Amino acid sequence: MPAPRYDALIRARWMITVENDGEVLENHALALKDGKIAALLCPADATEAQQHAAQVHTLDHHVLMPGLVNLHGHSAMTLLRGYADDLALMDWLNNHIWPAEGKHVSDAFVYDGTLIAMAEMIRGGTTTINDMYFHHGAVARAGIASGVRTFVGCSILEFPTGYGQNADDYIAKALAERRAFLGQERVDFVLAPHAPYTVSDETFKKVITLAEQEDMLVHCHIHETAFEVESSVAEHHQRPLARLKQLGLLSPRLTAAHMVHLSDDEIELAARHGVNVAHNPASNMKLASGIAPVTKMLAAGVNVGIGTDGAASNNKLDMLAELRLAALLAKVGTLEPTAVPAATALRMATLNGAKALGIDDKVGSLKAGKQADVIAIDLSALETAPLFDPISHVVYAAGREQVSHVWVDGQCLMQERELTTLKTDDLLARAEDWRARIQARNA
Numbered sequence: 401m402p403a404p405r406y407d408a409l410i411r412a413r414w415m416i417t418v419e420n421d422g423e424v425l426e427n428h429a430l431a432l433k434d435g436k437i438a439a440l441l442c443p444a445d446a447t448e449a450q451q452h453a454a455q456v457h458t459l460d461h462h463v464l465m466p467g468l469v470n471l472h473g474h475s476a477m478t479l480l481r482g483y484a485d486d487l488a489l490m491d492w493l494n495n496h497i498w499p500a501e502g503k504h505v506s507d508a509f510v511y512d513g514t515l516i517a518m519a520e521m522i523r524g525g526t527t528t529i530n531d532m533y534f535h536h537g538a539v540a541r542a543g544i545a546s547g548v549r550t551f552v553g554c555s556i557l558e559f560p561t562g563y564g565q566n567a568d569d570y571i572a573k574a575l576a577e578r579r580a581f582l583g584q585e586r587v588d589f590v591l592a593p594h595a596p597y598t599v600s601d602e603t604f605k606k607v608i609t610l611a612e613q614e615d616m617l618v619h620c621h622i623h624e625t626a627f628e629v630e631s632s633v634a635e636h637h638q639r640p641l642a643r644l645k646q647l648g649l650l651s652p653r654l655t656a657a658h659m660v661h662l663s664d665d666e667i668e669l670a671a672r673h674g675v676n677v678a679h680n681p682a683s684n685m686k687l688a689s690g691i692a693p694v695t696k697m698l699a700a701g702v703n704v705g706i707g708t709d710g711a712a713s714n715n716k717l718d719m720l721a722e723l724r725l726a727a728l729l730a731k732v733g734t735l736e737p738t739a740v741p742a743a744t745a746l747r748m749a750t751l752n753g754a755k756a757l758g759i760d761d762k763v764g765s766l767k768a769g770k771q772a773d774v775i776a777i778d779l780s781a782l783e784t785a786p787l788f789d790p791i792s793h794v795v796y797a798a799g800r801e802q803v804s805h806v807w808v809d810g811q812c813l814m815q816e817r818e819l820t821t822l823k824t825d826d827l828l829a830r831a832e833d834w835r836a837r838i839q840a841r842n843a
C-alpha cells in the first residue's frame with residue numbers, strides 16, 4: 401500500500417478563506433499534509449482525494465475558517481476572573497489587581513491560570529495568543545501543553561512585583577527564561593514594556609535596542625485611557641505616543657494594545673510607522689476606557705487586530721464575541737452602520753492579527769502552503785438558522801459553543817468539542833483550588 405497522499409482531508413459545507421473579503425467557497429475541502437494546508441480542493445477533487453487521505457472529516461453543516469488570533473491577553477488572569485468588577489482602569493489596577501497579583505502570582509499560579517485560558521480559548525476557536533504576563537517559562541509550558549501558538553510577552557515595569565525588582569531585572573529574567581524555548585515551533589518570546597505610565601524613557605530605549613539586537617517583537621498598552629494621556633502631559637509635557645515616537649518605539653515590531661484616545665494626527669503617526677494595534681472592545685467597554693477609533697485607523701492604513709485582554713477585565717476569552725463587539729462598537733462610535741462590516745471584523749481577528757505577529761506568511765488565512773491553523777463552526781443550530789450568509793452568522797449570530805473542531809499545525813486540539821490536549825475536569829479542580837487559596841489568604 402502506498403502512503404496516503406494527505407494526512408487529513410476536511411470537507412465542509414462552507415469555507416471562508418479570508419484571502420478575499422466576502423468570499424465563501426461551497427462544498428470545498430482542505431487537504432492537510434505535514435501540518436500544512438497542502439491544497440484547497442473543489443467539490444469534484446475533494447471526492448477524488450478522499451481515498452488518498454489517512455483521515456477524512458466530513459463537516460456537512462459547518463464553516464471552515466482560519467483559527468482566531470487573540471492579539472492581546474493576560475492568560476493567567478483567568479484565576480482573577482470576577483475578582484474585581486465595575487471599576488475604572490487605575491482603580492482596578494492600583495487597588496485590586498496589583499495587590500492581588502502581589503499576594504498570589506507564582507509559577508504555579510501562572511501555569512494553572514494559563515492552562516485554563518488555553519482551554520477556554522481553544523473551545524472558542526483561538527489558535528494563537530499574544531500574551532503578556534509574568535513567569536514566562538510557565539506561560540510557555542502551558543502553551544506547549546495545550547498546543548496553542550503562543551507569543552510569550554515578558555512584562556517590564558519600573559517597580560517591584562512578586563516576579564521582578566526593577567526594569568533591568570525583568571529584562572534579565574525575560575532573556576533567561578527565553579533561552580530554554582528557543583527553536584520551539586509554536587512559542588516565541590516578546591518584549592512587553594507594560595505602559596507609558598509604568599516604564600521610563602531609559603527603559604524604553606533599552607527595549608528598542610534589545611528588540612533590534614534579538615529580533616524580538618514588542619507589545620505595550622498605549623493610549624488606553626484619558627487619564628493615561630493627561631498624566632503623560634502633566635509628567636512628560638507630551639502625549640504618550642509623541643514621547644514613544646521620540647524614543648524610537650514606533651515601528652512594525654510594535655503591537656500597541658488599546659489605542660483608544662487618539663487624535664487624527666496620532667492615527668497618521670501610527671500608520672506612518674507601521675504600528676500594529678490590538679483592539680479590545682469588551683475590556684475597553686467594561687473599564688469604561690472609551691471607544692477606539694477603529695474605522696479611522698483602518699482608513700489610515702493601520703493594521704488593527706483584535707484581542708480579549710485578560711479575563712479579569714473582560715471577563716471572557718471569547719474571540720467570536722470580541723469580533724462581534726468590534727463590528728457593533730464601530731457602528732455606535734461613528735453612527736455609521738457600514739463601519740467595520742462583518743468581513744472586515746473577520747479579517748481583523750485572523751489575518752491582521754497574524755500580520756502584527758509577523759506570521760501572516762504562515763497563518764491567518766486558508767491558503768495552500770500555510771500552516772493548518774483551522775477551525776470549524778457548526779452552523780446547524782437554531783441560533784444560526786436560517787442561513788443566508790455564513791460570514792454574517794460567524795460574526796453576528798454564532799456563539800463560541802458552536803466551534804466544533806480546532807487544528808493548529810494540523811494537530812487536532814478539539815474534535816467535536818472534546819479537547820484532545822487538556823482535561824476539563826482537571827482544570828476545573830485547579831481553578832477551584834486557587835479560588836480557595838486566594839480567599840483563604842485574603843481572609
Ligand SMILES: CSC[C@H]1O[C@@H](n2cnc3c(O)ncnc32)[C@H](O)[C@@H]1O
Pocket residue numbers: 474489493497498501532533534555556592593594595621624683709710713
Ligand atoms: C505587564 S503585563 C501584566 C500586567 O498588566 C496588567 N493589566 C491587565 N490588564 C491591563 C490593562 O487593560 N491595562 C493595563 N494593565 C493591565 C496585569 O494586571 C499585570 O499586572
Ligand SMILES: [Zn+2]
Pocket residue numbers: 472473474621657709710
Ligand atoms: Zn491588557
